Amino acid sequence: MLRQYELVERVKEYAPEADEALLNRAYVYTVQKHGTQKRASGDPYFSHPVEVAGLMTELKLDQQAIITALLHDTVEDTLATIEEIEKLFGTDIARLVDGVTKLSKIEVMTENERAAENLRKFLLAMSEDLRVLLVKLADRLHNMRTLHFIKNPDKRKRIARETMDIYAPLAERVGMYEYMREMQLLAFEQLEPEGYATITGRLAQIRSQEGGQVDAIALAIKQALAEADIQVEVTGREKHPYSIWRKMAERHVTFEQITDIMAFRVLTETPDDCYRALGVLHQHWQMIPGRFKDYISTPKSNGYQSLHTALIYENSMRMEVQIRTREMHRLNEFGLAAHWAYKQGGTRPDGQVGWLRDLIEIVDASHDAEELLEHTKLAIYQDRIFAFTPKGRLHQLPKGSTAVDFAYAVHTDLGNAAVGAKINGRHVPLRTQLTNGDVVEVIKSTSSEPQLSWLGFVVTGKARAAIRRAVRAKEHQEIATIGSKLFDAIAGQLPTRIGKKAIEAAVRRLELRDEEDLMFAIGSARLSDREVMEALVPGSTAELPDDPDWTRSxxxxxxxxxxxxxxxxxxxxxxxxxxxxxxxxxxxxxxxxxxxxxxxxxxxxxxxxxxxxxxxxxxTGAVGRLRLVLYNRPGTLADVTQTFATNRANVVNIQVIHRDEPFGTYEVDLEVADLAHLTRIIGTLRASQAVAEAERI
Known part of the structure; x- marks a missing residue:
């Protein structure tokens, strides 16, 4: 664990103007607040925020981010409050800490709802200040490094799954590939322990058998480029174990069938050198068609830049090669964090605004916890394609995206109005999937509206959220229309004609927003006839009988x-x-x-x-219908009703269908809790001496 003076020295190395006293105060504050709390590893709890702060210094973040890292768990896990932090450390740090702090556990919520609410708050805070995300990613990375100390395997898997689904993709989206790879590796170990052990074991075996082959290939690449007067730095490694596992799963192949286990990185001085080096390597070794990607001329949405190619080395061995400048490499490994320059006034690094704005729109559009989690996972999906508007504007979308996804990526209003599309000048159905480089023109109509069937083929979270919101608005209108018809019937039973003023007064009495809200409440059965009548004409229901026709169950x-x-x-x-x-x-x-x-x-x-x-x-309260054939003798019906009572089932209705000499046939409507309850009752009836047949209708 970093000592107090070591942390301060790290910050002062790259930020000499940092407030040493404030850093010391934050370090002491977190140590005091966490006190004797212990982590699952047995270490003092305050070692965690200190290590997270240490990760922030590796990214060379400003002192506010360092202090936020130190304090990020104090509000959740100690008696500290946001007000106290604001008083001691200022408004900005209090805002950052509040953004990183997870919501307290709410026992009445399901696990998905808790995760969704945490994510909702996290995304909203992140939209205000990206440092919230950077601290949170470092927090999660350190927790993953110590995950093996947690004894409960289910809890380990839950945390690992959340990391794989949410935090690793988020790290990728801001270009923090080092964080992403380590999170994926640690989560992979927990989620697929056998697969992890097999792949890491095979990689170790290859390493021991082939000895210095990686170094030999790296040297061959460097020499080939030196002969062309290109000075480079070359490093080689086996591919990431999780990357190999994912490729095996996607292609349905075995480890032996993965041919490009080796990956090499070539660092040059200038972008021109990157393209020159690419040409030399393609002349020297045979390239594998379809494996070349140019992320220098067309960077990823997180700013990632590099040339990717795959080559065939000696003995038909395949190898992946990435070529980039040293500056690109620095930015690629730590993304937006690598060039974070948070100036006075709160400017943000370029590159994060577009996709982050989409995430916030998804937060607003998602209706419940499951939708929010689904849409967000789709929004941070990793495999991307590139498509263009007719004017040449570039949009990056998940692989498998359709013309509808493209329309919503351009603008929500365009997606809502889409009726057709042209891809590369040719009319195509809206469900047509896009490929890299497509030019997409969306045909729109002012009378069009999103279709529920679109949910069957769109893949982006933004599109799904917008379609569901539009469909819900249409359904709301349909329910309000039903309510209007019911309202006319209710108003017709009153002794006086109902005008606009009476409706406005009823809306106020029922604490609704407007007349449409009233019609929706009636159509959706949130209000009984009696409640509506009383709101329209107070006292009008006083003489009405208190029977089921007038009371809402x-x-x-x-x-x-x-x-x-x-x-x-x-x-x-x-x-x-x-x-x-x-x-x-x-x-x-x-x-x-x-x-x-x-x-x-x-x-x-x-x-x-x-x-x-x-x-x-x-x-509870659903009604199932049974057909019973009973022996026609005294006491059989009493035996059956006793069976219902014993099994806590309420008879809603019983009807004699027909009688003959030995048997009587009845239909019984029975209020039961669920299918298991009903099935248990049928089984009991069939075992009864009074019952010849019992079946569900």
Whole structure:
């Protein structure tokens, strides 16, 4: 662990003007606040923020970032407050610490919701100041280095998965490849321990068998370039174990079939030297077609610049070669952090604004935790392609992107209005996937709107978020239209004609925003007829009977896949209960019908939109229908009802279908918790001496 004076000396080496007293105060503050707390490794807890601060000094970040690193866990894990930090260290540092601090655990939230809320806050804070991201990445990297001390394997895997899905791609997006590679390697070890052991073992075996072959190839490359009067520095290594694993998975090949295990880096003085070196290497060794990439003329969105090629060396051995200048290499390894110059007034490094702005738009558009996580993972997807507008503006998109993804990348309004596209001058369907270098022209119409079916082929988080938001707005309007029709029926039961003023007064009494919000609340069954009537004409329901026609029963079922507040009804034809696989049929001006997946009446739903649904967290109160054949003798019906009572099932309705001499056939509507509950009751009935047959309708 870094000592106090060592940390200060590191900062003063590259920032002589740094406030030594403030740095010392922050170091002492974090040591005092964390006190006797211990990490899983047994080390004092304050060793973690000190090591994170040390990582910040390696990036040569300013003193505010160093102090933020020292304090980043104090608010979450000690009695320190943001107000106290602001008083001791200033507003800027307090803002940075607040940005990095994870939200306190909220027990009522699911794991996904907690992760999503942490991510939401993190992204918003990051948009204000990129140093929040840099500190957070260093925090995660140090936690990954000590992950093996955590005894619970499930917790280790959860942290590793989060690192692989969120933090490693974020490190890549800001060009911090050293952080990305180490995070991936450490996460890979936890998530795929057998694969990790196999690949690292094979690499060690190759290293011992081939001895100095890497050094020999590096020397051959250097000599070939020296003969062409190009002075370079050449280094070689085996490819990253996780990179090999991913290639094996993507190509469905074995380790032996991966031919380009060796990778070499050539550092030159100027960009001209890069292209000259490329030409020499291609003349000296045979290049592998399709493997050349020029990221110097067309940098990645994170600023990464390099030439990539693959060559065939002696004995048909393949090797990957990256050629770049020394300055490019410095920026590539640590990205935006490498040229961070946070001036007074808060200017940001160029290059981060575009994709970061997309992330913030996704935060605003995402409806719930699962959507936010899905959209964000898509937004930081790593494999990219390049496409151009007709005016030559470059856009980088994930591999597999379509014309719709491109339209939303240009502007959300363009995506919403898209009706067609031209790729390289040729009309194509909107679902057409783009390839590198395509020129894309989006055809739009003012009367067009996003289609739900687009979600079946778009791949970018921004497009998915915008489409879902537009579809939800349309659904909201449809529900409000249903509500308007219901409102007319409700108003018709009142003793007086309802005008605009009465509606405005009702909106105020119900604490709603406007008339449309009222219609939506009625259409989505959030308000009962009685509540609406009382809001329109206070006292009008006093004489009404307090029966089910006038009181709204408590909603006890929730459905995932519907817009919040959207009205739905469980279909009478199949009586779905929680645990059944379900789909929804949505028709204009009607509630969504929820059916079991094997319901025979689904064949009549060709004129409806089909929705992929699942059951939510509330699972009580669904009604299943049974057909019972009982022996026609005294006491059998009492035995059956006793079975229902014993199994805590409420009989909603019972109907005699027909009777003959030995048997009676009944249909019973039974309120149950879920499919397992209903199945258990059927099993009990079939074992009863009173029941000849029991089946679900």
């Amino acid at each position: 408590e909603v006890s079922i929730s459905i995932k896949g519907l817009t919040p507040g959207m009205g739905f009804e469980l279909a009478d034809c199949c009586h779905p209960v929680p645990g059944d696989r379900i789909v929804g049929l949505r028709r204009p001006d009607h509630k969504v019908e929820v059916h079991t997946i094997d319901c025979l009446t689904l064949a009549n739903g060709v004129d409806a939109d089909w929705l992929d649904l699942s059951w939510g967290s509330r699972t």
